[in-house]
Amino acid sequence: MSKRSARDSRGSRAAAWAAVAVLGGFGLLPVYWMLATALTPAQQTFRYPPSLIPTDLTLDNFANLADEPALARYLFNSIIVSVITAVLSVVVSAYMGYAFSKFRFRGRRSLMYFVLSSQMFPQALLLVTLYALFSAYRLLDTYTALVLSFTTFTLPLCVWMLKGFFDTIPDSLVEAARVDGASRLRTIHSVILPLSAPGLVAAGLFAFVRGWNDFIFALTLAGREKTTLPPGLVNAFLGEATAQWAELMAASLLASLPVVVAFIALQRFLVGGITAGAIKG
Amino acid sequence: MNNNLSRRDLLRLVGLGAGAGALGLGGVAACAPSADGPTTDTAKSATDFSFASWSLADNASKAKIEELMRGYGGKAGVTVNGVPLAYNTYLNQLTLQVRGGQFTGAAQMDIAWLAGLAALGKLRDLGDVARDAGYTEAALSSGQVDGKQVGLPWTTAAIGLIANRELMQKAGVTTAPATIADFETALRALKSTGVIPYAASTKVAQLKDILIWMQTFGSPLLDGDKVTVGDDASVEAVAWYKKLYDEKLIAPDVERVDARTLFAQGKAAIYDDAIVGRDFVVKGSPDTSLADKLDPIARPVKNAGDKPRAVQWGHAVVVVEGEGANTASDFAGWLTSDEQTVLGYFKDLSLPPTTSKALASEQVRTDRFTAQFSERITATATPNPFWKYPQYAQMETAISEQVQAVLVGRAKPADAMRDAGRAVQALIT
Structure with a gap:
């Protein structure tokens, strides 16, 4: 390698690291600020000018969460609705995605775009409709209302994501299974789905995170007993004249742990799952 | 398989999107609750009912509200079911529930929101309950919409100027500035000590505070149904703010x-x-003696002798017609006018009562901050004239956006206020 190309290579690497540092800082700074606020005594939360590094550290804000027994209920509700939303979204979108990918029928493309079209108008518009609908069927304040509303928004993207994944699986594999005597369902369950694990995990994680983070639907459709973490935390820590930011950050930090753990455990599936089909010609 | 979008695909997608949008809108229309009038409560004896409240969701006040609900429940032999809703989303959530028929009973309300909720036509006229309860005239009027007593006043005060007496004295300001000119002089003296002289609202979210300054400069804001924002006084107020x-x-x-x-x-x-x-x-301050330094001051006037302006602020309790409404009405009366109850509320949350008798009590009179606030600020407070319109929040935003344009130098006060006035007028007509 010539001196010049070695210099260029070092320059490129430095630029790449600089870019990673800037983008990483951009992504991680809010998380750092959340952690720093959670560890700052409540009296110092509003210190002006603010300090990037807390001078006094405390775990009181975490300890104070024990005085909020409702948080455990919010956490439980969040886990229930997010997990069910993820499972339901994956199951339904797997069959839909497979049908769009491997079957040829009149109106297939139009139907695919129709599924996607639900993403084209504001969710708040659907909120009023869903509220009235769930009210008419006495589903308000139930897990069912939350799961159905979350799934409404996760399905289109999951279907397209999985369709793209199924497109990467050669049709010859399906035909080989048929030649060996497998039924359509057997082909899907024993051949296609095992090969699609990364895509299914990616779709499931997307749906889980969507359900976990939702605020407005959970706020409106879930009653006091079925409230999930996002509206629950707002209810608990933000009032008319007060804002308990330190405790809110401590609770938010704990609330984000399940999602972090899920991502760490499943990250190896993620990249392949999300980008599958993106380069399929 | 080719996943690329052709132009034809795109057109198809747009067409389907429009179709889906239409379906969504159709769904909204089809599923919208009926506009039928509310069902009247026919129960002869006390029944269980719901009480919606943001104070019930707020850690600072939750325990007290629960105590009050238990207190009434024990007295009347009923259960008061609490419905805690966060303050920031309270009105939207309650409106949706009332409109959909999911909520009946009593509800805490900001007095600024009354017209919006009353427009649904489901609030009970509480005139009979209010008649002999001993509320002050000012408090009673804060719960009225179009002459109907839709809310019973729970706490009534105002939004006014609060000063730090120690910082004022450090700057050599020993008496509260009486006029705008005095106020400017005081602010300049404070600036020289290194503090922000006046932490006035400058973000759109709270720039509605400019309205009281417009009134201070002489703009009525509204003359009948004619918006006067854009008149000389409002322009002068915004130029002064700038x-x-x-x-x-x-x-x-x-x-x-x-x-x-x-x-x-x-x-x-x-x-x-x-x-x-x-x-x-007080609780958020590192200065443990801040409470003693709080000094509520009357808003300076344009010309000596003018009446200081302040905008009313308060909470009311409304009753949504339907199951439990009769008992909820009795609860609303007890909660807002029973002397022992309102004085207990004042003791625990420092929110001033609304009855003449409670206001005259030693407990209220000897609370220095409340007494000074009432005398210097609440005494001349008036409601925001835009509150009578359900779309008042949009009106305030329209004005706030124009004021901010002036502050950042994107518009001249006269042009901005003319545009703001037109925008607000368009929301009325």
Whole structure:
């Protein structure tokens, strides 16, 4: 390698690291600020000018969460609705995605775009409709209302994501299974789905995170007993004249742990799952 | 398989999107609750009912509200079912529930929201309950919409100027500024001590505070149904605000929470707040003696002798017709006028009562901050004239956006206020 190309290579690497540092800082700074606020005594939360590094550290804000027994209920509700939303979204979108990918029928493309079209108008518009609908069927304040509303928004993207994944699986594999005597369902369950694990995990994680983070639907459709973490935390820590930011950050930090753990455990599936089909010609 | 979108695909997608949108809208129309009138409660004896409240969701007040609900429940032999809703989303959530018929009973309301909820036509006229309860005239009027007593006043005060007496004295300001000219002089003296002289609202979210300054300068804001924003007085008020901004006598990017924080930290000498903000600044301050330094001052006037202006602030209790409404009405009366109950509420949450008898009690009169606030600010407070319109929040936003355009130098006061006035007028007509 010539001196010049070695210099260029070092320059490129430095630029790449600089870019990673800037983008990483951009992504991680809010998380750092959340952690720093959670560890700052409540009296110092509003210190002006603010300090990037807390001078006094405390775990009181975490300890104070024990005085909020409702948080455990919010956490439980969040886990229930997010997990069910993820499972339901994956199951339904797997069959839909497979049908769009491997079957040829009149109106297939139009139907695919129709599924996607639900993403084209504001969710708040659907909120009023869903509220009235769930009210008419006495589903308000139930897990069912939350799961159905979350799934409404996760399905289109999951279907397209999985369709793209199924497109990467050669049709010859399906035909080989048929030649060996497998039924359509057997082909899907024993051949296609095992090969699609990364895509299914990616779709499931997307749906889980969507359900976990939702605020407005959970706020409106879930009653006091079925409230999930996002509206629950707002209810608990933000009032008319007060804002308990330190405790809110401590609770938010704990609330984000399940999602972090899920991502760490499943990250190896993620990249392949999300980008599958993106380069399929 | 080719996943690329062709032009034909795109057109198809747009067409389907429009179709789906139409279906969505159709769904909204089809599923919208009927506009039928509310069902009247026919129960002859006390029944269980619901009580919606943001104070029930707020850690600072939750225990007290629960105690009150238990107290009434025990007295009347019923269960009061609490419905806690966060303050910031309270009106939207309650409106949806009332409109959909999911909520009946009593509900806490900000007096600024009454017209919006009353427009649904489901609030009970509480005139009979209010008649002999002993509320002050000012308090009673805060619960009225179009002459109908839709809410019973729970706490009534105002939004006014709060000063830090120690910082004022440090700057050599020993008496409260009486006129705008005095106020400017005081602010300049405060600036020389290194603090933000006046943490006035400069963010759109809270720039509605400019309205009271417009009234101070002589604009009525509304004359009948004619919007007067854009008149000479309102333009003069905004030009004055811009002058304070340019001289750094007020700070950029400030809203109520920021102002409270700056004040609590001793970084700002004066700010606007309702009486409910006292606990926040006192508890959030490293200065343990801040409570003793709080000094509510009358808003300076344009010309000596003018009446100081302040905008009313308060909470009311409304009753939504339907199951449990009769008992809820009795609860609303008890909660807002029973002397022992309202004095207990004042003792625990520092929110002033609304009956003449309770206001005259020694407990209220000897609370220095409340007494001064009532005498100097609440005494001349008036409601925001836009509150009578259900779309008042949009009106305030339309004005706030134009005022901010002036502050950042994107528009001249006269042009901006003319545009703001037209925008608000369009919302009325």
